[in-house]
Each structure stands twice: as structure tokens, then as C-alpha cells.
Amino acid sequence: MARIVLRDLVKTFGAYTAVDGINFEVKDGEFLIMVGPSGCGKTTTLNMISGLETPTSGEIVIGNAVVNDLEPGERGLGMVFQDLALFPHMSVFENIAFGLRVKRVPEDEIRRRVVAAAEAVHIKPLLDKLPRQCSGGESQRVALARTIVTNPSVFLMDEPLSSLDAKLRVDMRTELKGLHRRLGATFVYVTHDQAEAMTMADRIVVMNRGRVEQLGTPLEIYGRPASLFVAGFFGTPTMNFIEGTIEAEGAGRLFRSRAIAHPLPASVPAALAGRSVVLGVRAEHVFVEKEGERRGEVRLTEPLGDATLVFFDCGLPTPLVAKAPPNTPLAPGHALAFRFAPEHCHLFDAVAGTRLN
Ligand SMILES: Nc1ncnc2c1ncn2[C@@H]1O[C@H](COP(=O)(O)OP(=O)(O)OP(=O)(O)O)[C@@H](O)[C@H]1O
Ligand SMILES: [Mg+2]
Structure with a gap:
């Protein structure tokens, strides 16, 4: 053995x-x-x-x-x-x-x-x-x-x-x-x-x-x-990280930072309400399109061949990155809308860095 x-x-x-x-x-x-x-x-x-x-x-x-x-x-x-x-x-x-x-x-x-x-x-x-x-x-x-x-x-x-x-x-x-x-x-x-x-x-x-x-x-x-x-x-590009807090009301869960608010799945424990967290979401779980609710502006795009990375500003200290289809019409200066796949939002304690969900 x-x-x-x-x-x-x-x-x-x-x-x-x-x-x-x-x-x-x-x-x-x-x-x-x-x-x-x-x-x-x-x-x-x-x-x-x-x-x-x-x-x-x-x-x-x-x-x-x-x-x-x-x-x-x-x-x-x-x-x-x-x-x-x-x-x-x-x-x-x-x-x-x-x-x-x-x-x-x-x-x-x-x-x-x-x-x-x-x-x-x-x-x-x-x-x-x-x-x-x-x-x-x-x-x-x-x-x-x-x-x-x-x-x-x-x-x-x-x-x-x-x-x-x-x-x-x-x-x-x-x-x-x-x-x-x-x-x-x-x-x-x-x-x-x-x-x-x-x-x-x-x-x-x-x-x-x-x-x-x-x-x-x-x-x-x-x-x-x-x-x-x-x-x-792990992962290229590096996961997007956003600092903020968790809000819980009934079955609803919300992540709120100074610049954006985003719904989270009901599986996020209500006990996390008020907690300072870092939300992590990978580029392939950020969806961008021309029309929609949460707005940002394209800063630059990086074609990889099988996908195109779209870096965009949305009022956060650093741009977020999304993995879009290779033929995305988005170009620098364009306005876009973005959302995250809620089931792929990772929550970490802002101080200890440990996983919370
Ligand atoms: N013989 C030694 N005397 C003093 N310090 C050492 C000695 N061997 C290793 N260290 C220290 O221990 C730490 C761990 O070293 P180690 O070689 O295990 O790192 P590693 O993870 O293999 O890094 P790398 O990816 O650079 O090879 C380092 O800070 C190194 O400077
Ligand atoms: Mg070594």
C-alpha cells in the first residue's frame, strides 16, 4: 500500500x-x-x-x-x-x-x-x-x-x-x-x-x-x-471581487455595495444579514448585454478566440470582467447591462477571507 x-x-x-x-x-x-x-x-x-x-x-x-x-x-x-x-x-x-x-x-x-x-x-x-x-x-x-x-x-x-x-x-x-x-x-x-x-x-x-x-x-x-x-x-481571468454587505428580508437576499445591488439566492443564510463580505463571481458567470437594468460602460475588450473578455466600469474601484461570446457587439465606450448568475456568487468574510455560503 x-x-x-x-x-x-x-x-x-x-x-x-x-x-x-x-x-x-x-x-x-x-x-x-x-x-x-x-x-x-x-x-x-x-x-x-x-x-x-x-x-x-x-x-x-x-x-x-x-x-x-x-x-x-x-x-x-x-x-x-x-x-x-x-x-x-x-x-x-x-x-x-x-x-x-x-x-x-x-x-x-x-x-x-x-x-x-x-x-x-x-x-x-x-x-x-x-x-x-x-x-x-x-x-x-x-x-x-x-x-x-x-x-x-x-x-x-x-x-x-x-x-x-x-x-x-x-x-x-x-x-x-x-x-x-x-x-x-x-x-x-x-x-x-x-x-x-x-x-x-x-x-x-x-x-x-x-x-x-x-x-x-x-x-x-x-x-x-x-x-x-x-x-x-484559481481561474483566468481572476475572479471578480466586490466588497459590500448582505441584506435579508423574508426569503429575499441582497448583496449591496456602494455602487451596485444584486440579488442572491434564498440559500444564503439569513444570519449573514449585516455582515461585511466580499462577493466573488467568475467572468463566465457575469452576463453582459446592451439592454437591461444594472448599467456599466465598456472600458476594453480582449478577444480570446473562443470568447471575448469585456472589462467594464460600474462605479466600483476596479472594473469587472465578463466572459462574453466571441462575436459580442460590445466595444470600448459602449453602455452595457450586466447581471451575475446568483447560484455562482461566492461570499467570503471580508476580514478572515473564509467562505460563508
Ligand atoms: N534551508 C532553508 N533555510 C532557511 N529557510 C528555508 C530553507 N528552505 C526553505 N526555506 C524557506 O521556507 C519557505 C518555504 O520554502 P519552499 O522551498 O518550501 O517553498 P516553495 O513553496 O517550494 O516555493 P517555490 O514555488 O518558490 O519553489 C521559503 O520562505 C524559504 O525561503
Ligand atoms: Mg519549491
């Missing part, structure tokens, strides 16, 4: 707390992605799982055993880092074979396993090349094959795609997802790229300042962010 459990895990460097008491479980065979801004403690957490860093306190369980006191090599893990560190003077074959040679695996078994690992990441034709004769994406696959060949039940990956260009990164996402399915191993993957996390993960752990902000499937995190931080971290 290759599940991993982190219990009250803490790591301090002198007076600085890099990981501040985190708890979560990675299920056997799961593709779990840790995501968060630079410095939030992702690498430190991964290094504690691998054994490269010693926890200040807390426990790490792999399978059914506490591994805090095991050396990295005794934990049965495979690691892939951002810095590939291939041996430049060795062929791709020898780079992949290296770990097996160290363990004195018989020659015919080495050949068989290297070829199988190379096939898993589609680099069999490259086995006789030197690393410098490989492209960035090919080198990345060599690094993966080098880990696959040791047959770990858990793969730990720290930003393995960050040195690749944008197009290749997108291709490699699909590759990695397929590889995970074929190997059936547990993947723990670190990135600061929200799109990478959304597209590959079974579940995502969102970290911020050494703590876990939310753990959930990509759609849970996108559809019901647990905090303002998570809401702002």
Missing part, C-alpha cells in the same frame, strides 16, 4: 516557520498535486516526505509505517526534480540504467527494464543519444524514465515541467496523466501553476504560508473555493 499520511507536520528554519502544521492523506494510487505561491512550503513538505528534510515535529506515514527515522533510500520512493541533472557523458540508456547498476542488477534484467521504462515515456529511439542531443522535452522524459525504471510505488515530483516551453508543458501534462494511469502508482506533484494542478490532479492541496487552505478535487476547488485566497488563485 502506497498511501501517505502527514500528521501535524511542522518545519521551522530558525525563527521562520516554513510548514505550519499540515495534515492530509494521499490515497494509494492517487495523483495529488500541491499548489501554491512561491515560498508557501511545497518543496519543504515534499522533502520531508522524501527524507531530504527532517520534520521539526509531526509524523509521516508511508503505507502503514511511520518513516520519520528512515533514510531517503529506505522509503521506496522515486523522485523527479526540476533540475534534471542527467549525466552528460553517459548515453540515455546508461542514464536510465544508472540506479540499477548501483544496485548490481543483472545485465539482461537492466536491458529489459530500461527498454520498458523508455517505452513508457516514448523515448526508445533515443537510447543511444547523449543528453545534449536531446530536446528539453526529451530530457524531461529521460529523467522520468530514470525514476520509472526503479519501480517505485510513490513518485515525488517537484516542478518537473518548469524548464519546458509553454506548448511542451501542455503536451507533457497529458503524458504524465497517461503515465500515472498506466503505472497505477501514487503521484505527489508540486507546482505553482494552477492550470497544471487543475488539469492533472485527482485531488489538489492548496497551500498558503505553510498551511493547507483547501484540499479537494479540481472541480470542488474551482466551484466552491474555501477562502478568498483559493478563489483568487
Whole structure:
């Protein structure tokens, strides 16, 4: 069993707390992605799982055993880092074979396993090349094959795609997802790229300042962010945020800011009346048209091809953004009307940032 459990895990460097008491479980065979801004403690957490860093306190369980006191090599893990560190003077074959040679695996078994690992990441034709004769994406696959060949039940990956260009990164996402399915191993993957996390993960752990902000499937995190931080971290363009208060009268619920008022669904608890909140609504849940009640003025439009972003002023300190059809007739200077999809209005506490609805 290759599940991993982190219990009250803490790591301090002198007076600085890099990981501040985190708890979560990675299920056997799961593709779990840790995501968060630079410095939030992702690498430190991964290094504690691998054994490269010693926890200040807390426990790490792999399978059914506490591994805090095991050396990295005794934990049965495979690691892939951002810095590939291939041996430049060795062929791709020898780079992949290296770990097996160290363990004195018989020659015919080495050949068989290297070829199988190379096939898993589609680099069999490259086995006789030197690393410098490989492209960035090919080198990345060599690094993966080098880990696959040791047959770990858990793969730990720290930003393995960050040195690749944008197009290749997108291709490699699909590759990695397929590889995970074929190997059936547990993947723990670190990135600061929200799109990478959304597209590959079974579940995502969102970290911020050494703590876990939310753990959930990509759609849970996108559809019901647990905090303002998570809401702002996921999604392009960034979610619209508006400060205001809640009013409740009978079954009616209203969000009111200085510039606008907007109805909310009756499911918003009446107990929130009078509360200072931040309303969050994604661009795809803001509807704009020429005629209607709530008025604004188009500031600029950004065609994306499959949609057009419409940024508009409506008396708020910052413009709101709506995702409109690509052929929208709206242009800068035009008046427009807007409304939000009430069931997609997210409410957060204005001070604590926690979700309220
Ligand atoms: N050996 C160390 N000594 C002192 N501080 C450290 C050490 N390693 C990490 N830190 C600090 O701990 C915090 C978390 O670092 P970590 O490398 O885990 O961040 P990260 O989430 O991986 O960020 P990035 O996305 O930039 O890689 C950072 O503020 C970093 O400066
Ligand atoms: Mg890091």
C-alpha cells in the first residue's frame, strides 16, 4: 500500500516557520498535486516526505509505517526534480540504467527494464543519444524514465515541467496523466501553476504560508473555493471581487455595495444579514448585454478566440470582467447591462477571507 499520511507536520528554519502544521492523506494510487505561491512550503513538505528534510515535529506515514527515522533510500520512493541533472557523458540508456547498476542488477534484467521504462515515456529511439542531443522535452522524459525504471510505488515530483516551453508543458501534462494511469502508482506533484494542478490532479492541496487552505478535487476547488485566497488563485481571468454587505428580508437576499445591488439566492443564510463580505463571481458567470437594468460602460475588450473578455466600469474601484461570446457587439465606450448568475456568487468574510455560503 502506497498511501501517505502527514500528521501535524511542522518545519521551522530558525525563527521562520516554513510548514505550519499540515495534515492530509494521499490515497494509494492517487495523483495529488500541491499548489501554491512561491515560498508557501511545497518543496519543504515534499522533502520531508522524501527524507531530504527532517520534520521539526509531526509524523509521516508511508503505507502503514511511520518513516520519520528512515533514510531517503529506505522509503521506496522515486523522485523527479526540476533540475534534471542527467549525466552528460553517459548515453540515455546508461542514464536510465544508472540506479540499477548501483544496485548490481543483472545485465539482461537492466536491458529489459530500461527498454520498458523508455517505452513508457516514448523515448526508445533515443537510447543511444547523449543528453545534449536531446530536446528539453526529451530530457524531461529521460529523467522520468530514470525514476520509472526503479519501480517505485510513490513518485515525488517537484516542478518537473518548469524548464519546458509553454506548448511542451501542455503536451507533457497529458503524458504524465497517461503515465500515472498506466503505472497505477501514487503521484505527489508540486507546482505553482494552477492550470497544471487543475488539469492533472485527482485531488489538489492548496497551500498558503505553510498551511493547507483547501484540499479537494479540481472541480470542488474551482466551484466552491474555501477562502478568498483559493478563489483568487484559481481561474483566468481572476475572479471578480466586490466588497459590500448582505441584506435579508423574508426569503429575499441582497448583496449591496456602494455602487451596485444584486440579488442572491434564498440559500444564503439569513444570519449573514449585516455582515461585511466580499462577493466573488467568475467572468463566465457575469452576463453582459446592451439592454437591461444594472448599467456599466465598456472600458476594453480582449478577444480570446473562443470568447471575448469585456472589462467594464460600474462605479466600483476596479472594473469587472465578463466572459462574453466571441462575436459580442460590445466595444470600448459602449453602455452595457450586466447581471451575475446568483447560484455562482461566492461570499467570503471580508476580514478572515473564509467562505460563508
Ligand atoms: N534551508 C532553508 N533555510 C532557511 N529557510 C528555508 C530553507 N528552505 C526553505 N526555506 C524557506 O521556507 C519557505 C518555504 O520554502 P519552499 O522551498 O518550501 O517553498 P516553495 O513553496 O517550494 O516555493 P517555490 O514555488 O518558490 O519553489 C521559503 O520562505 C524559504 O525561503
Ligand atoms: Mg519549491
